[in-house]
Amino acid sequence: MRxxxxxxxxxxxxxADDGLGPVQVTxxxxxxxxxxxxxxxxxxxxxxxxxxxxxxxxxxxxxxxGAAGRSxxxxxxxxxx
Amino acid sequence: MTVxxxxxxxxxxxxxxxxxxxxxxxxxxxxxxxxADLGLADVPIARxxxxxxxxxxxxxxxxxxxxxxxxxxxxxQVGDTFVYDIADRSFLVVRHAPGPEGLRAFPNxxxxxxxxxxxxxxxxxxxxxSFHGFCWSLQGQxxxxxxxxxxxxxxxxxxxxxxLRIGTWGGFVFLNPDPAAASLGSFLGVxxxxxxxxxxxxxxxxxxxxxxxxxxxxxxxxxFLESYHVVTTHPQLLPGFGDANSQYDVFGNVTRxxxxxxxxxxxxxxxxxxxxxxxxxxxxRLDDPPALRVPPGATARQxxxxxxxxxxxxxxxPGAELLCDAELVDSxxxxxxxxxxxWGAYNQIFYRFRPNGDDHRSxxxxxxxxxxxxGERPPSASEIRLGGDDHWRDxxxxxxxxARVFDQDEFNLEAxxxxxxxxxxxxxxxxxxxxGRIRHFHHLYExxxxxx
Numbered sequence: 001m002r003x004x005x006x007x008x009x010x011x012x013x014x015x016a017d018d019g020l021g022p023v024q025v026t027x028x029x030x031x032x033x034x035x036x037x038x039x040x041x042x043x044x045x046x047x048x049x050x051x052x053x054x055x056x057x058x059x060x061x062x063x064x065x066g067a068a069g070r071s072x073x074x075x076x077x078x079x080x081x
Numbered sequence: 082m083t084v085x086x087x088x089x090x091x092x093x094x095x096x097x098x099x100x101x102x103x104x105x106x107x108x109x110x111x112x113x114x115x116x117a118d119l120g121l122a123d124v125p126i127a128r129x130x131x132x133x134x135x136x137x138x139x140x141x142x143x144x145x146x147x148x149x150x151x152x153x154x155x156x157x158q159v160g161d162t163f164v165y166d167i168a169d170r171s172f173l174v175v176r177h178a179p180g181p182e183g184l185r186a187f188p189n190x191x192x193x194x195x196x197x198x199x200x201x202x203x204x205x206x207x208x209x210x211s212f213h214g215f216c217w218s219l220q221g222q223x224x225x226x227x228x229x230x231x232x233x234x235x236x237x238x239x240x241x242x243x244x245l246r247i248g249t250w251g252g253f254v255f256l257n258p259d260p261a262a263a264s265l266g267s268f269l270g271v272x273x274x275x276x277x278x279x280x281x282x283x284x285x286x287x288x289x290x291x292x293x294x295x296x297x298x299x300x301x302x303x304x305f306l307e308s309y310h311v312v313t314t315h316p317q318l319l320p321g322f323g324d325a326n327s328q329y330d331v332f333g334n335v336t337r338x339x340x341x342x343x344x345x346x347x348x349x350x351x352x353x354x355x356x357x358x359x360x361x362x363x364x365x366r367l368d369d370p371p372a373l374r375v376p377p378g379a380t381a382r383q384x385x386x387x388x389x390x391x392x393x394x395x396x397x398x399p400g401a402e403l404l405c406d407a408e409l410v411d412s413x414x415x416x417x418x419x420x421x422x423x424w425g426a427y428n429q430i431f432y433r434f435r436p437n438g439d440d441h442r443s444x445x446x447x448x449x450x451x452x453x454x455x456g457e458r459p460p461s462a463s464e465i466r467l468g469g470d471d472h473w474r475d476x477x478x479x480x481x482x483x484a485r486v487f488d489q490d491e492f493n494l495e496a497x498x499x500x501x502x503x504x505x506x507x508x509x510x511x512x513x514x515x516x517g518r519i520r521h522f523h524h525l526y527e528x529x530x531x532x533x
Contacts (some may be wrong), residue, residue, distance in 0.1 A: 003367040007319040007349045008312075038492070052489045056317045058476045059485040064369040070481030071363065072429050072450060073409070074392035075386075 003060065006053055009041045013049075015056045093347035096315045096339055104383060105405035111339065117331040117517035117524075123508025124523050126501050129297040134533045135441030139168045141530045142419060145259040147268045147311035148434055149421045150174055152203075152286060152449075153252050154461055156184060160204045160219060164189055164197075165256060169439040172245065172256055173199050175208070177219035183361035186245040186256050191215050192228075195210050209240070211393065217242050225344040251281035251423060252451075258315035270333040272417060279426055284404070285459045287429070288479040292467035293437055294491065296498035298420070299356070299522075302434040304490050306416060306522065308340045309515040312348050314489050319346040320353040321361035321381060322412075329517050334418040334525065336518040337425065342410045343382035364482060385410045393427060394451040416518065418525050427453065430483075442498070443469060450479065 001024075003014040006035050009027070016024035021034035021042035033044030037058035039051025083414035097114060128134050138410040150165040156176045162173045171189035189197045198208050198217075207224060209216040215228040220396045221242035226232055245297035246257040248265030250273065255265050274325075294301045304310060318324075323341035325348055330337050342362055345353045353361070356374070358381035363372045375384050379390075386406035395402040404427070413425035429450045437443040449460075465476055473480070473487035481489070501509075511520050527533070 001368060004317060005367070006316060007346075007351075007353075007361075008316060050313075050316060052314055052492060053316055055489050055492060056315075056485060059488055060364065060366075061476070064366070067478045067481055068485060069364055070483060072483055073389045073427065 002057070002060065002064065004053075004057065006050060009050070011049065013017045013053050015057055015060070015062045023049075024050045025054075041059055089452070090327075092322065093326050093344075095171045096323075096326055098346065099323070099341050100405075101325065101405055103407055104386070105403065105406045106182075107405050107407060108278055110271075110277075110387070111405075111407060113332075114328060115330045115332060116514060117329070117336075117521040118513075119517065119520045119524050121511075121513055123510050124520070125508055126504065126506060128523075128533050129300050129498070129501055129509075132441060134530070135168070135436065135439075137530050137533055138436075139170070142526075143167045143258075144386075145257070145262060145388070146419055146529065147182060147248070147255050147257045147262065147265050148419070149255045149417075150186075150247075150256045152461065153249055153254055153282070154458065155202065155255060158204060159183070160200070161354060162199050162205060162208055164199050168436050170258075171197055173208075174247065174254060174256065174257070175219050175221075182251060184247050184249070184254065185219070185221055186247040187221055187242040189466075192240055192242065207337065216267070230481065251268070251276060252284060253281070253421075268334055270335055270416065272415070274333050275332075275335070275337070275415065275425060276423070278404075280449060281423060283453060285454050286449050286461035287452040287459075288450040288476075289462045289464045290467065290473075290476045290480060290484075291445055291464060292471065292473065292476075292487075293469040294444045294446050295442065295469045295495045297441060298434045298436050299526075300497055300501075301444045301446055301494055302416075302420060302422075302432075303519045305414065305422060305432055305434075305493060306336070306338070306518040307516050308338060308412070310490075310493075310510065311340075312346065314493060315486060318361065318366070319349050320345055322357040324348065325515075327515070329514060331518065331521045335415060336418075336424060336521055337413065337415045338518065339407075339425075340412040340414075341382075341407070342412060343385045355379070359384055382406050382410050389427065390464075393453065396455045398455075416522070418522065419529070423451075448483075450480070450483075456511070 001014045004014050008063055011025055011027045014024050023035045026032045031046045033046030034042040035049050035054050037055055038059050039049050039054040100426055101164055151163045159176055161176045165172045173189040174186045177185055190409055193215045196212040207216050216224045218224050223237040225241045248255045308324045308327045321449050323344040324346050327340040329340050359375050373384050386409040389409035390401050408426040415425055416422050420434045424430040431449040431451055433447040435445045437445050473484045477484040
């Protein structure tokens with residue numbers, strides 16, 4: 001799973017493409033939920049998340065690198081598609 | 082409290098203090114620090130929503146202002162033509178001879194029955210209307226009229242295509258429909274000075290994407306005039322993006338923001354390590370392999386700068402060594418009134434924002450990546466056009482992670498347009514400093530478009 005911690009809320013956002021919404025979010029108390037790319041709730045106990053963070057996680061895809069990770073300034077071995 | 086007093090961010094260093102720590106000598110123009118101080122008045126919402134404002138823009142702005150038409154390489158060969166449409170008007174730019182004086186611009190209309198002379202860019206030997214065949218030379222002189230005997234009133238010397246003013250800067254072709262307009266040079270002001278170290282004419286179009294956004298063109302543009310929105314629109318950037326450390330400057334018709342990267346936002350309540358700042362800048366997540374590592378004693382900014390410097394060596398040669406860290410790392414975004422955004426340094430980005438045809442409720446947002454090159458100029462990338470229901474992420478193959486950033490911006494823009502229709506307020510409230518470039522835009526706009 002590709003995980004990123006929200007720098008303001010501390011919640012963890014991760015790719016979880018098992019057909020139940022691409023984004024799984026776990027808040028600092030451990031409450032989890034599944035959300036679509038616009039932050040709309042699909043399942044789980046967690047009700048509210050950051051939709052922009054969901055967009056970022058969803059558009060980044062399940063694996064590192066590739067076009068979605070490419071910088072306009074330079075390429076690294078990991079970001080070269 | 083004045084805008085001057087507000088320039089220092091609530092926590093963290095000012096941008097000028099960050100420059101003091103650079104590994105190289107910083108260009109003088111990056112030391113310029115000229116904030117706007119234009120009061121705190123609201124901007125009228127009707128300016129974004131009303132048809133009347135759009136009609137006034139057509140009358141007073143688009144018909145009088147210098148505006149970017151295309152890249153010069155799109156008009157490189159004699160006979161190349163480019164069709165430039167703005168609102169309900171269409172213009173035709175033609176290369177009739179080599180060199181800087183070899184471009185001409187005309188209204189894109191046959192002088193006979195008014196059909197557009199050209200429907201799209203392309204190379205021609207003459208300008209012949211496809212309706213009845215009236216034909217002009219590339220210089221705009223009348224060449225022939227089918228059944229000429231039937232037009233005794235037409236005198237060829239009085240039937241030349243009307244010439245419009247044209248100019249070039251930075252590899253861009255500019256046009257002004259107003260024969261009384263001030264020169265392009267005086268209009269651009271300090272712009273050539275800002276770009277002296279990063280000549281945009283020596284770039285090629287690496288990527289080109291145009292998208293319809295269902296919001297007024299000014300509203301869309303304003304999302305790209307400040308870094309104030311980063312904290313909520315792009316939260317993933319915050320460990321490596323000094324949004325509140327940004328510097329905002331205005332210079333006549335030109336404005337800029339410089340936002341430091343490889344430093345943490347002063348708005349987050351914790352202190353990321355240098356490696357965490359670097360990982361954030363490269364979208365490296367908790368389970369991803371590291372893209373780059375910060376050596377002991379080094380900073381994320383230094384690592385990012387060296388990676389960018391390395392990438393530029395094949396094209397810039399020894400010149401890459403002279404570039405300071407800030408030029409290689411920071412977001413340096415420039416706006417030329419009313420709608421062109423050439424980014425500074427080697428950010429490569431160029432934006433342009435226009436009404437979508439004659440519709441004031443939707444806009445065309447155009448993105449080019451302008452990359453330096455060595456040797457023969459590479460061919461320009463083909464333009465990808467995305468509709469209002471498409472997504473920026475559809476262009477991720479050519480725009481890379483930038484498409485995902487725009488995807489986040491887009492999430493708000495159409496909602497702003499809907500919200501402005503519902504708010505019941507008469508004005509938009511702007512901050513004094515961080516949204517000062519938007520306020521400055523409207524300050525100029527009010528001078529150009531009276532009655533809005």
